[in-house]
Amino acid sequence: MVRLLPSKERLSKGSRVSAEELAADVAVDAVASEQTAPTDAIIDDDMPESDLVFNVSDLSVYYGDFRAVRDVNMAIRPKEITALIGPSGCGKSTVLRSFNRMNDLIPTARVEGTLLYRGVDLYDERVDPVEVRRRIGMVFQKPNPFPKSIYDNVAYGPRVAGQKKGLDDVVESSLKKAALWDEVKDRLNESAIGMSGGQQQRLSIARAIAGDPEVLLMDEPCSALDPIATARIEELMAELKDEYTILIVTHNMQQAARVSDRTAFYSVEVDEKSDRRTGILVEYTNTEKLFSNPDDERTENYITGRFG
Amino acid sequence: MADIGIESQPILPLRGISIEALASPARRARKEAAIRFIFLLAALVSIAISLLIVLSLVREASVFAFNIDWRQTWGQIGWFPRQGVYDMPTVLVSSLIVTGVAMLVAGPLGLGSAIYLSEYASRRTRGILKPVLEILAGVPSVVLGFFALFFLSPQVVERLGRNGWLVIGAVLVIAYIAIVASWMRKLIKREIDTPLSTQLVRVAALTFSVAFGLILIWWVLRVAGPSDVDNGLPFVKRGGQLAAAAVGVGILTIPLVASVSEDALASVPQELRQASAGLGARKITTTIQVVLPAAVSGIVAAFIIGVSRALGETMVVFMAGGAADAARFTDSPFEGGLTMTAAMASLATGTDNVVGEGLTFQSLYFVGFVLFVLTLGLNIIAGRFVNRVREKY
Numbered sequence A: 001m002v003r004l005l006p007s008k009e010r011l012s013k014g015s016r017v018s019a020e021e022l023a024a025d026v027a028v029d030a031v032a033s034e035q036t037a038p039t040d041a042i043i044d045d046d047m048p049e050s051d052l053v054f055n056v057s058d059l060s061v062y063y064g065d066f067r068a069v070r071d072v073n074m075a076i077r078p079k080e081i082t083a084l085i086g087p088s089g090c091g092k093s094t095v096l097r098s099f100n101r102m103n104d105l106i107p108t109a110r111v112e113g114t115l116l117y118r119g120v121d122l123y124d125e126r127v128d129p130v131e132v133r134r135r136i137g138m139v140f141q142k143p144n145p146f147p148k149s150i151y152d153n154v155a156y157g158p159r160v161a162g163q164k165k166g167l168d169d170v171v172e173s174s175l176k177k178a179a180l181w182d183e184v185k186d187r188l189n190e191s192a193i194g195m196s197g198g199q200q201q202r203l204s205i206a207r208a209i210a211g212d213p214e215v216l217l218m219d220e221p222c223s224a225l226d227p228i229a230t231a232r233i234e235e236l237m238a239e240l241k242d243e244y245t246i247l248i249v250t251h252n253m254q255q256a257a258r259v260s261d262r263t264a265f266y267s268v269e270v271d272e273k274s275d276r277r278t279g280i281l282v283e284y285t286n287t288e289k290l291f292s293n294p295d296d297e298r299t300e301n302y303i304t305g306r307f308g
Numbered sequence B: 001m002a003d004i005g006i007e008s009q010p011i012l013p014l015r016g017i018s019i020e021a022l023a024s025p026a027r028r029a030r031k032e033a034a035i036r037f038i039f040l041l042a043a044l045v046s047i048a049i050s051l052l053i054v055l056s057l058v059r060e061a062s063v064f065a066f067n068i069d070w071r072q073t074w075g076q077i078g079w080f081p082r083q084g085v086y087d088m089p090t091v092l093v094s095s096l097i098v099t100g101v102a103m104l105v106a107g108p109l110g111l112g113s114a115i116y117l118s119e120y121a122s123r124r125t126r127g128i129l130k131p132v133l134e135i136l137a138g139v140p141s142v143v144l145g146f147f148a149l150f151f152l153s154p155q156v157v158e159r160l161g162r163n164g165w166l167v168i169g170a171v172l173v174i175a176y177i178a179i180v181a182s183w184m185r186k187l188i189k190r191e192i193d194t195p196l197s198t199q200l201v202r203v204a205a206l207t208f209s210v211a212f213g214l215i216l217i218w219w220v221l222r223v224a225g226p227s228d229v230d231n232g233l234p235f236v237k238r239g240g241q242l243a244a245a246a247v248g249v250g251i252l253t254i255p256l257v258a259s260v261s262e263d264a265l266a267s268v269p270q271e272l273r274q275a276s277a278g279l280g281a282r283k284i285t286t287t288i289q290v291v292l293p294a295a296v297s298g299i300v301a302a303f304i305i306g307v308s309r310a311l312g313e314t315m316v317v318f319m320a321g322g323a324a325d326a327a328r329f330t331d332s333p334f335e336g337g338l339t340m341t342a343a344m345a346s347l348a349t350g351t352d353n354v355v356g357e358g359l360t361f362q363s364l365y366f367v368g369f370v371l372f373v374l375t376l377g378l379n380i381i382a383g384r385f386v387n388r389v390r391e392k393y
Helices: A008-014 A019-032 A038-042 A092-098 A129-135 A150-160 A167-177 A197-210 A227-240 A253-259 A287-292 A297-303 B026-067 B088-120 B123-137 B141-189 B196-224 B242-266 B270-278 B283-294 B296-312 B315-320 B340-347 B360-392
Strands: A054-063 A066-076 A081-085 A109-117 A136-139 A215-219 A245-249 A262-270 A277-286 B078-080
Touching: A054 A092, A066 A092, A081 A092, A081 A253, A092 A215, A092 A245, A092 A262, A092 A277, A129 A136, A136 A197, A136 B270, A150 A167, A150 A197, A150 B283, A167 A197, A197 A215, A197 A227, A197 B270, A227 A245, A227 A253, A253 A287, A262 A287, A262 A297, A277 A287, A277 A297, A287 A297, B026 B360, B078 B088, B088 B123, B088 B242, B088 B283, B088 B296, B088 B340, B088 B360, B123 B242, B141 B196, B141 B242, B141 B315, B242 B296, B242 B315, B270 B283, B283 B296, B296 B340, B296 B360, B315 B340, B340 B360
Parallel strands: A066 A277, A081 A245, A081 A262, A136 A215, A215 A245
Antiparallel strands: A054 A066, A054 A109, A262 A277
16 A cells, blocks of 8 residues: 555654755765766855855745645755655645745735845845845746737836836847747747747746846746657756756656756645644755655655655 | 336346337426427527517617608707707717716726726625625616716716816826827837738828817817806806716716626636736736736726616616706707707606607607617627637737
8 A cells, every 4th residue: 555645753753854964965965976967066065155045944834824834944056956846735836936925925825934045034024025026037837928929928027127128139038048039039929829838838938037037936837738848848947057046846756857956855744633734845955866865765755656 | 226116127138238228218308398498488588579679669760760851860959859850969979978978987997996806905805895886786776866966966067067177188188199199109110011001091090090189179178168058157057967977877887897897807817917926027017917908808898888888877867967858969068968868768758648749759769779779889899809809819
């Protein structure tokens, strides 16, 4: 029989990943994987706080009095792809959405703990979520072009930020970065609704990078696409990594293994009395290690298909 | 299986099955047919009633149309059906004024409340406000007629009067110029390789727009000028006037415009709002740039339904419109006037024994027919427009 959820004993033993544990993991990785992949070289422990893009400590997100995810600790380094994986309901999308304060759109949502972006607390009361979202862009699960022309879709971000001149260049370079320019350059004034799903998702990416963000959050960006369109998006992510820090939530473990530098595995713990489910971060380390030699038994069970 | 009374039948072999086993019992089939017939009858009766109404309308209207001296229906001093003077522009223009002013009230207020309810209000606030709006929709029009006659006319319209009109008129003119100008700018921007026919259509449309603008300015200034009915009051005539009735009609139309637009806004997928927010747009930008364009077909439909409603509203204009039975031609909202509906209602009060010359009674049908054609045309245009917008996106 497949066990769907980890047992209580193991949860109580090591469910919380503290900063120290994480640091220890990272140091081991750096040594262990030196020969395997060159990108691993940048995973080292002594990156100063100000160079980290995000530093999350003890983050919990609540919807009303329901705690959706608790005690998350993660450090996100620049120009890496970080994948968030885990079973449904483990709070990975919730965590992703707290990175650019999209959870603010849900009236009952509330965040505890600190989430530093470049050393600034994103949930400080002086911080304007609109400014945050201009620096930290987002691509959603379903391609969702606006009912406007392709041009107006891409120019939307710069326009709402007040840019009026040079939009043609921004549109062109964003579409080129999103590997869409050649397909649409002759029909920029046509409605974006007529594009294929894969094109629409690349348009969403072009739209997100047109505002010149530093970080791209991708919430299962390929789950509505066919394998060919998915492969194109994955290629694209590898190219975008040179310029952007990318966080991706995915249900597809192979995808996480293929594209990401680091992977965070989330799981669910169930309160037996109230049957409430809370997401927890089980293990966060570099992708190679997580998929080949995870420290936590729950991670191993998940990636080998024994659970979730 | 065996204990429900089918022992007498041989048990069917596993592989073979007879057609009777799958056939429906004849009684059941007859019952279905009867039920079907009853519902068909209901549909047919409704359609037949509608057709008969149109037929009777057309019959009496054609009596009027074939027997009237057409010079009596155009360019006369006003609408005096008992004297045989049937000036159509009098009732048409009054209806137009009432509908226009009513939409000036119902459009912004209706769409505004729809935007608030759909985009800004919390679930609890919406739970309170929506029923309140629906109560407004249920106010009998006779009550609003009184309200228009005894409050709006003396307290609002007479106070604001022609000065208020100048402000409203100026806003109208500026809005019109802005719309035409932005439309022109768009045309100029995309002018590459346009065929000659398109160019000609554009020139024609532009000429028409400018001419209409000039007429609009002339009309605003004319209405703002002194009244030709000198009744000792500085600005407007005491009693009812079209403006007061129109505001009343507008209030009646608000809930309709609001609820249809709110449906349209609520049907815009939540993902679009999230995408816009995710790109760093503020709420008002999201609403104006994304939600309204996505809902435009529904909003246009709401406005056209509102116009239909305002055009057909009878009791308020009849009570507060400032004229009974007959009216002189006016193009000013600050004078009494007779809309098409009010003209019909005021003649046919309680009896079909309408006192007047030969065609007085038939004239009502004729006006009714014109109203019917207008409303029908409006609905057809609305349908086509909405479809075109839908196809585009």
